[in-house]
Amino acid sequence: MIAVDRFVETLKSAGVGFFAGVPDSLLKSFCAYLTDNCGEDHVIAANEGGAVGFAAGHYLASGSPALVYMQNSGQGNSVNPLCSLADPDVYSIPMVLLVGWRGEPGVKDEPQHVKQGKVTLPLFETLGILTEVLPDDDESAAEVTRKMVARAMAESRPVALIVRKGLFAEYKLQNKQSDIAALPREQAIEGVLRALPADAVVVSTTGMISREVYETRERLGQGHECDFLTVGSMGHASMIAMGIAKAQPNRKVYCLDGDGASIMQMGNMAIVGRSGCENLTHIVFNNAAHDSVGGQPTVGGDIDFEKIAEEFGYNVLQSPQDQYVNSERIGVDEVASGMNWLITMEEQSRQYKPDYYDELPKKPNFILFKVAKGARKDLGRPKEPPQVNKSLYMKTLGVKS
Numbered sequence: 196m197i198a199v200d201r202f203v204e205t206l207k208s209a210g211v212g213f214f215a216g217v218p219d220s221l222l223k224s225f226c227a228y229l230t231d232n233c234g235e236d237h238v239i240a241a242n243e244g245g246a247v248g249f250a251a252g253h254y255l256a257s258g259s260p261a262l263v264y265m266q267n268s269g270q271g272n273s274v275n276p277l278c279s280l281a282d283p284d285v286y287s288i289p290m291v292l293l294v295g296w297r298g299e300p301g302v303k304d305e306p307q308h309v310k311q312g313k314v315t316l317p318l319f320e321t322l323g324i325l326t327e328v329l330p331d332d333d334e335s336a337a338e339v340t341r342k343m344v345a346r347a348m349a350e351s352r353p354v355a356l357i358v359r360k361g362l363f364a365e366y367k368l369q370n371k372q373s374d375i376a377a378l379p380r381e382q383a384i385e386g387v388l389r390a391l392p393a394d395a396v397v398v399s400t401t402g403m404i405s406r407e408v409y410e411t412r413e414r415l416g417q418g419h420e421c422d423f424l425t426v427g428s429m430g431h432a433s434m435i436a437m438g439i440a441k442a443q444p445n446r447k448v449y450c451l452d453g454d455g456a457s458i459m460q461m462g463n464m465a466i467v468g469r470s471g472c473e474n475l476t477h478i479v480f481n482n483a484a485h486d487s488v489g490g491q492p493t494v495g496g497d498i499d500f501e502k503i504a505e506e507f508g509y510n511v512l513q514s515p516q517d518q519y520v521n522s523e524r525i526g527v528d529e530v531a532s533g534m535n536w537l538i539t540m541e542e543q544s545r546q547y548k549p550d551y552y553d554e555l556p557k558k559p560n561f562i563l564f565k566v567a568k569g570a571r572k573d574l575g576r577p578k579e580p581p582q583v584n585k586s587l588y589m590k591t592l593g594v595k596s
């Protein structure tokens with residue numbers, strides 16, 4: 196194992212003093228150390244491509260390379276700016292990538308990491324990016340880091356340092372941001388699922404939200420056939436939901452999203468908002484954090500999702516949470532009855548005033564829940580592989596897979 200403080204010192208003494216990236220569980224200690232100690236010299240980006248852009252701008256204005264950190268799931272997001280901006284065939288910009296290697300061949304990991312784990316090194320090789328796996332002792336790691344930074348500078352190109360599971364010794368975040376609400380995310384999810392019509396389908400986002408959807412169904416004694424658990428592809432759940440909503444306009448589709456994921460691909464909301472899919476409801480559970488990979492902050496605490504959604508063209512419904520004066524006390528039952536009320540009101544109004552609804556512009560719904568960070572320690576994972584999830588789901592949609 197290596198110590199994060201020494202590693203950061205090595206980077207700084209080699210000339211790398213700015214850091215941008217998207218958090219990853221394998222880099223949890225590294226990210227926590229940056230958050231506590233690097234202040235304005237550290238930016239948590241919306242997505243990995245944005246972090247590469249930031250590093251390019253930093254180099255243009257300082258002449259020094261920045262470090263871009265990411266989980267290898269974000270490699271795809273970074274490929275375009277790596278190829279068309281930083282590559283020696285284009286602007287030739289030095290930077291150091293620090294990449295958490297989920298799904299390393301031979302190491303057991305979740306299904307969504309298997310393919311990405313296999314292609315991480317070959318993909319960098321294809322891109323012509325020099326790659327080294329960081330050794331697991333401080334001295335050797337420092338030596339490799341100095342050598343790679345020197346290569347990046349000498350050849351004016353990106354280089355990559357690969358981080359295996361368990362490389363960094365534990366560093367616990369000191370500057371914890373306070374929660375923006377008391378409601379536990381799992382309770383909000385259970386309240387929503389309890390209220391949904393039986394024939395509604397769900398598309399849930401990457402990370403703990405999907406795991407909580409899965410566990411909640413188990414707890415309620417329900418099956419999993421109505422839930423598409425988007426285990427990878429962070430930020431695209433709303434577009435998957437829109438694909439379904441357009442193909443089956445009579446089906447109610449609910450997208451259960453996170454703040455980090457919706458910010459990562461915020462452009463998707465602009466398109467979904469104008470889609471005209473009135474059978475689609477997009478629900479964001481905002482905890483102002485990348486909770487699933489260590490609780491690092493997002494800008495979710497500083498932005499008004501409801502205003503953004505409204506501008507993007509959604510029909511923003513009043514959150515059940517806001518119907519309670521003391522929202523500290525809201526739990527599963529209050530969320531469920533609030534959601535029930537919203538759903539029943541809409542159905543009844545449509546029944547009694549069909550002409551009025553026919554004349555209204557067709558818009559998808561948007562609902563925001565502000566929730567606390569954190570999850571149950573014993574939160575499980577889906578037991579069925581993604582392809583079983585897909586087949587069951589398509590059967591529910593009445594489609595042969």
Ligand SMILES: Cc1ncc(C[n+]2csc(CCOP(=O)(O)OP(=O)(O)O)c2C)c(N)n1
Nearest residue numbers: 268269402429453454455456484485486487
């Ligand atoms: C492209 C990509 N980058 C990074 C990750 C790692 N990752 C998995 S879940 C997650 C955080 C999700 O945050 P949010 O959507 O706010 O949901 P929360 O975990 O807070 O409930 C991250 C960064 C990923 N899976 N894919």
